[in-house]
Amino acid sequence: MIQALRGMKDIIDDGYLYKHIIKTCENVALNFGYTFIETPKLEETSLFRRSVGESSDIVGKEMYEFLDKSGTSVCLRPEGTAGVVRAFIEHKFDRAGGVRRYFYHGSMFRYERPQKGRLREFHQFGIECFGEESVYEDASVILIGAEILRRLGVKSTLKINSLGDSECMPKYRQKLVNFLNDIKSGLCDDCVRRIETNPIRVLDCKNEHCQNLLKTAPLITENLNDVCEAEFKKLGEILKSNGINFEVDPKLVRGLDYYCKTAFEFVSDEIGSQSAVLGGGRYDKLVEYLGGKPTYGVGFALGVERLMEIIKTKEFKNPRDGIYLCALDDKFIDEIYSLGLKLRKNFKVEISYEAKNPAKHLKSADNLNAEIFLCIGEEEHKNGEIWYKNLTTSSDKKIKIKELKEVLDVK
Structure with a gap:
C-alpha cells in the first residue's frame, strides 16, 4: 500500500476548518486593501539562499533542494515572502513606484522532524506590503493579524521588538559578539556557530542553559538610534490607541535574516507550551538584496495547521450550508x-x-x-x-x- 510521505498529511475531515481559516484571513486582508497573489511552489534555490539567509536553519538544514533535469538547483518553497518579492521584481513593480499590497496562501515545505503542529508540508497565509515607509503600515499589518485571530477566537499575546536599521544594528551586533565570545564556552553548538554567521539569532535559542547565560546580554532596544527609537515608540502608541495590548520583548529576533526595524509575533498557549501562531515584521532591504530597486516592505505569515489545532480544541462546528x-x-x-x-x-x-x-x-x-x-x-x-x-x-x-x-x- 502506498502511503503519504512522512510529515505530509491529507486534509480531509478538517477541510471545512481549513477553508474557514483561509476565508477569514482573506476577508480581513481584503478589507485592508490587499489583493491575491499566487507564486510557484518550486523556485531556484538561490532565491532562498539570498533572502532567507545562509545562517538560517531553513537554508542550513530544512530545504527540499535538488537538481532538475537541466542541472538547475531548485527548491520547494520553505516560506512565502521570497517568492512574492521575486514576482514583484520580475514584473518590474519595484520600478513602477506606488504601494502594492498582496496576500497569499498555500503549501510550504521544510525537511524537519514531524511533530504536533509541525509538518514537512504545511500551509501558511501571509501578507506583504511594498512601497510604504510609514510606521502606520507596520501597525496596520499587526492589526490585520490581531483581527484575524479575534475572528477565529484564538487567544494570544502580541510581542514586539525593533531590530534597528543599517546604522544601529552593526554597532549593536559588535557589542553582542563581544559579549557572546566571553560566554562562548558555555553555549550550545548552534549558538557558537551563529556567533560567526548571525549573532542576534543566539538570543532566540531555546536551550534553557543558553538563556540563563544570556540574561545579561546587551539588548537592541537599548542601542537604537534616534530614528528607530522614535518609530518604535510611535508604533506602541498607535497600537495602544487602537486597543491592542502588547509586550516589548527585546530578544524577539524572528527566524529569517531579512528583517529590520519592527519585528512581532502573536504567541498562544492554547495547545500546550507557548508558541508563535503568527509573526512578521519589516524588511526594507530584501527587494534590493534580490536585485530590485530599493523598496520598503512589511508583512507577516501565520501557520494554518497550528490554528486548526487550537480551534479544534474549542469544538468548532461547521455551520450548516446548502x-x-x-x-x-x-x-x-x-x-x-x-x-x-x-x-x-x-x-x-x-x-x-x-x-x-x-x-x-x-x-x-x-x-x-x-x-x-x-x-x-x-x-x-x-x-x-x-x-x-x-x-x-x-x-x-x-x-x-x-x-x-x-x-x-x-x-
Missing part, C-alpha cells in the same frame, strides 16, 4: 434533478438520486450538514409544491415550487 434535494418516489427523480440544476445557478445543492422514506432522507441531509431540506412526494407533486424544512431553525412548511427562490434563505 440544500439537500430529494424525492419520495423514483418517478420524481427527473423532476428534482431538473429543479436542482436550476437551483445550482444560485445555491449549493446536493441531489439525492435515490427514493427513500422521509426519515432516511433527513438523516442523509443531516450527515451532509445541509441547511435546507427540500423534498417532493405524491402530494407535493399533485399540488405543485415542495416540502421545505430549515434544519437550523427546524421551521417546516409546504411552499409552491414557483415561489421557491423567494422563500429560500441559504447562506
Whole structure:
C-alpha cells in the first residue's frame, strides 16, 4: 500500500476548518486593501539562499533542494515572502513606484522532524506590503493579524521588538559578539556557530542553559538610534490607541535574516507550551538584496495547521450550508434533478438520486450538514409544491415550487 510521505498529511475531515481559516484571513486582508497573489511552489534555490539567509536553519538544514533535469538547483518553497518579492521584481513593480499590497496562501515545505503542529508540508497565509515607509503600515499589518485571530477566537499575546536599521544594528551586533565570545564556552553548538554567521539569532535559542547565560546580554532596544527609537515608540502608541495590548520583548529576533526595524509575533498557549501562531515584521532591504530597486516592505505569515489545532480544541462546528434535494418516489427523480440544476445557478445543492422514506432522507441531509431540506412526494407533486424544512431553525412548511427562490434563505 502506498502511503503519504512522512510529515505530509491529507486534509480531509478538517477541510471545512481549513477553508474557514483561509476565508477569514482573506476577508480581513481584503478589507485592508490587499489583493491575491499566487507564486510557484518550486523556485531556484538561490532565491532562498539570498533572502532567507545562509545562517538560517531553513537554508542550513530544512530545504527540499535538488537538481532538475537541466542541472538547475531548485527548491520547494520553505516560506512565502521570497517568492512574492521575486514576482514583484520580475514584473518590474519595484520600478513602477506606488504601494502594492498582496496576500497569499498555500503549501510550504521544510525537511524537519514531524511533530504536533509541525509538518514537512504545511500551509501558511501571509501578507506583504511594498512601497510604504510609514510606521502606520507596520501597525496596520499587526492589526490585520490581531483581527484575524479575534475572528477565529484564538487567544494570544502580541510581542514586539525593533531590530534597528543599517546604522544601529552593526554597532549593536559588535557589542553582542563581544559579549557572546566571553560566554562562548558555555553555549550550545548552534549558538557558537551563529556567533560567526548571525549573532542576534543566539538570543532566540531555546536551550534553557543558553538563556540563563544570556540574561545579561546587551539588548537592541537599548542601542537604537534616534530614528528607530522614535518609530518604535510611535508604533506602541498607535497600537495602544487602537486597543491592542502588547509586550516589548527585546530578544524577539524572528527566524529569517531579512528583517529590520519592527519585528512581532502573536504567541498562544492554547495547545500546550507557548508558541508563535503568527509573526512578521519589516524588511526594507530584501527587494534590493534580490536585485530590485530599493523598496520598503512589511508583512507577516501565520501557520494554518497550528490554528486548526487550537480551534479544534474549542469544538468548532461547521455551520450548516446548502440544500439537500430529494424525492419520495423514483418517478420524481427527473423532476428534482431538473429543479436542482436550476437551483445550482444560485445555491449549493446536493441531489439525492435515490427514493427513500422521509426519515432516511433527513438523516442523509443531516450527515451532509445541509441547511435546507427540500423534498417532493405524491402530494407535493399533485399540488405543485415542495416540502421545505430549515434544519437550523427546524421551521417546516409546504411552499409552491414557483415561489421557491423567494422563500429560500441559504447562506
